[in-house]
Amino acid sequence: MCGIVGYIGQQAAVEIVLDGLRRLEYRGYDSAGIATLSEGQLCTSRAEGKLSNLEKRLKTAPLSGSLGIGHTRWATHGKPSEANAHPHQAGGFVVVHNGIIENYLQLKQRLTGEGHTFKSETDSEIIAHLIEQHHRQCHDFVTAVRYALAELRGAFAIAVICKDHPDQLIAAKAGSPLVIGQGEGEYFVASDIPAMLSHTREMIFLNDGEMVVFSHAKMVVTTLDGQAVKKQSKHITWNPMMAEKGGYRHFMLKEIHEQPRAIADTIAGRINEDKNAVLLHDLNLDDDFLTSIDRLYIVACGTSWHAGLVGKFLIEKLARLSVEVDIASEFRYRQPLVNEKTLTLVISQSGETADTLAALREAHERGGKVISICNVVESSIARESEGVIYTHAGPEIGVASTKAFTTQLVALFLFALHLSRVRQTMSNEALQEQIQALLTLPRKLEETLELDQQIEAAARQFIHVQDFLYLGRGNQYPIALEGALKLKEISYIHAEGYPAGEMKHGPIALIDENLPVVVVVPQNDTYEKVISNLEEVRARGGQILAVSDSRCNDLAAASDVIFHVPSIIDELMPVITSIPLQLLSYHIAVFKGTDVDQPRNLAKSVTVE
Ligand code: AGP
Numbered sequence: 280m281c282g283i284v285g286y287i288g289q290q291a292a293v294e295i296v297l298d299g300l301r302r303l304e305y306r307g308y309d310s311a312g313i314a315t316l317s318e319g320q321l322c323t324s325r326a327e328g329k330l331s332n333l334e335k336r337l338k339t340a341p342l343s344g345s346l347g348i349g350h351t352r353w354a355t356h357g358k359p360s361e362a363n364a365h366p367h368q369a370g371g372f373v374v375v376h377n378g379i380i381e382n383y384l385q386l387k388q389r390l391t392g393e394g395h396t397f398k399s400e401t402d403s404e405i406i407a408h409l410i411e412q413h414h415r416q417c418h419d420f421v422t423a424v425r426y427a428l429a430e431l432r433g434a435f436a437i438a439v440i441c442k443d444h445p446d447q448l449i450a451a452k453a454g455s456p457l458v459i460g461q462g463e464g465e466y467f468v469a470s471d472i473p474a475m476l477s478h479t480r481e482m483i484f485l486n487d488g489e490m491v492v493f494s495h496a497k498m499v500v501t502t503l504d505g506q507a508v509k510k511q512s513k514h515i516t517w518n519p520m521m522a523e524k525g526g527y528r529h530f531m532l533k534e535i536h537e538q539p540r541a542i543a544d545t546i547a548g549r550i551n552e553d554k555n556a557v558l559l560h561d562l563n564l565d566d567d568f569l570t571s572i573d574r575l576y577i578v579a580c581g582t583s584w585h586a587g588l589v590g591k592f593l594i595e596k597l598a599r600l601s602v603e604v605d606i607a608s609e610f611r612y613r614q615p616l617v618n619e620k621t622l623t624l625v626i627s628q629s630g631e632t633a634d635t636l637a638a639l640r641e642a643h644e645r646g647g648k649v650i651s652i653c654n655v656v657e658s659s660i661a662r663e664s665e666g667v668i669y670t671h672a673g674p675e676i677g678v679a680s681t682k683a684f685t686t687q688l689v690a691l692f693l694f695a696l697h698l699s700r701v702r703q704t705m706s707n708e709a710l711q712e713q714i715q716a717l718l719t720l721p722r723k724l725e726e727t728l729e730l731d732q733q734i735e736a737a738a739r740q741f742i743h744v745q746d747f748l749y750l751g752r753g754n755q756y757p758i759a760l761e762g763a764l765k766l767k768e769i770s771y772i773h774a775e776g777y778p779a780g781e782m783k784h785g786p787i788a789l790i791d792e793n794l795p796v797v798v799v800v801p802q803n804d805t806y807e808k809v810i811s812n813l814e815e816v817r818a819r820g821g822q823i824l825a826v827s828d829s830r831c832n833d834l835a836a837a838s839d840v841i842f843h844v845p846s847i848i849d850e851l852m853p854v855i856t857s858i859p860l861q862l863l864s865y866h867i868a869v870f871k872g873t874d875v876d877q878p879r880n881l882a883k884s885v886t887v888e
Pocket residue numbers: 580581582583626627628629630631632635678679680681768882883884885
């Protein structure tokens with residue numbers, strides 16, 4: 280994971296790099312460091328822990344220079360410590376790295392034999408030493424970097440500066456994200472767009488196996504073996520304010536409250552009411568192929584996988600196509616049955632999750648077509664898919680996914696409607712009804728968010744609880760899983776999600792007065808069955824928090840607390856019921872005093888397998 284930033288231009292590099300790292304801290308926050316080059320002097324500052332520790336250090340010992348690189352770390356090789364913090368230096372070369380070098384032990388052994396001494400336990404430090412080693416032989420900065428990178432196996436995005444080249448910054452990418460920002464006589468490079476948004480919205484996206492050499496006036500992109508590559512910049516519509524907290528205490532709370540707007544953006548321009556059709560411009564799959572698909576896999580990780588589970592309900596119900604949902608890290612190792620009639624739909628907020636990217640490549644290698652649902656425009660997954668449905672949620676900074684999840688649900692709904700029209704599995708009237716319901720969704724989400732205070736008041740009593748059970752049935756079962764994941768991630772309370780009907784086959788043994796049970800129970804076909812499950816919990820002293828659109832007495836009698844949500848068609852109900860569960864985990868975490876936006880051990884974008 281980790282975040283890297285680089286700057287070359289006329290301004291003071293430290294502030295720009297620090298600002299970029301602040302916006303990349305979601306990628307890792309075990310340590311941070313920065314290096315600048317000023318008047319022929321390389322200066323480095325590093326600190327264990329969050330970026331604020333590095334900032335304190337820089338206040339007492341400032342760095343100057345208009346060329347700099349920085350790093351915020353999520354530890355893989357070597358514990359979080361100052362010694363393991365990037366940048367790493369060997370001779371006059373300083374490197375920041377995101378990724379994993381798989382052959383680092385062999386390289387380290389060889390380099391040690393050649394007289395190099397290592398100061399850290401990281402795989403990354405070998406890159407600086409390799410560059411130095413090659414420089415001894417070829418005396419050319421660019422060639423030395425190229426030769427060094429050719430020896431690496433694994434994934435990397437790097438930025439490197441050299442004491443003897445005050446006008447050059449080199450960056451390269453193979454398997455880890457890296458984006459270039461183009462300003463007026465200045466360049467930025469970073470792991471993700473928000474790190475550069477306050478300086479430029481002109482971005483250039485590097486492909487794997489590409490390297491860029493920046494000088495103050497120009498940049499030259501080549502392949503790693505030196506072939507010239509032409510690049511076009513893209514104007515990014517995200518604005519810098521989208522990556523700010525905007526008055527909210529946490530990014531997560533802001534992102535929860537942004538959902539009506541985010542979902543309106545997911546829908547915008549995609550409905551043609553006159554033609555009763557969904558328009559998915561970047562899908563790039565013709566109707567003949569969509570009609571001929573005989574197997575659909577949905578593949579993703581974490582929260583995106585939960586969205587995929589809801590997608591199965593939507594696609595099977597509306598488009599009558601059988602769907603298998605897989606966890607990405609499992610998919611590629613189970614020899615999936617993929618042929619030219621198979622469509623694999625991968626879901627990823629970041630578009631950079633290593634397991635999901637590997638699953639995508641596996642599906643391609645087996646001859647199948649792949650489309651993706653991504654939030655980050657031009658991310659690796661988006662670019663490697665035949666087609667993409669962007670969620671347009673805007674940058675999601677909180678490590679716990681909220682608006683990315685609900686916009687994924689809406690993107691899946693749009694895809695299911697499109698498939699059903701092409702495969703003629705729904706009448707025009709039914710399709711129209713679904714589309715009309717979708718258009719009411721942002722307003723209903725506004726209404727749902729009014730529960731915030733009630734949920735905050737209820738949350739206070741749960742801060743000492745050790746375990747939670749989340750129940751849901753049908754398309755609400757994935758919402759129970761997602762509710763449990765949210766609580767685990769940010770409050771560190773153990774929580775499990777279960778299909779409500781399955782409770783009596785085991786988990787019921789856990790129920791006593793110390794186990795709160797959150798149940799998602801909309802007024803649908805299984806409503807009465809779930810109410811019976813609640814009675815079983817109640818009979819054993821369990822405390823019940825219900826999320827429902829029902830005002831019936833049976834629910835009131837079976838529950839301790841009810842969060843009443845607005846009604847909508849069953850297909851879209853998971854979007855609405857997600858909101859109270861997000862707010863519940865948020866408020867419990869705030870009362871517990873955990874670090875909501877940057878929970879321990881986690882990182883937003885998991886770019887290691
Ligand atoms: C969600 O709260 C998590 N942070 C995590 O499960 C996440 O959804 C997962 O890592 C997948 O990320 P992606 O959507 O960017 O691929």
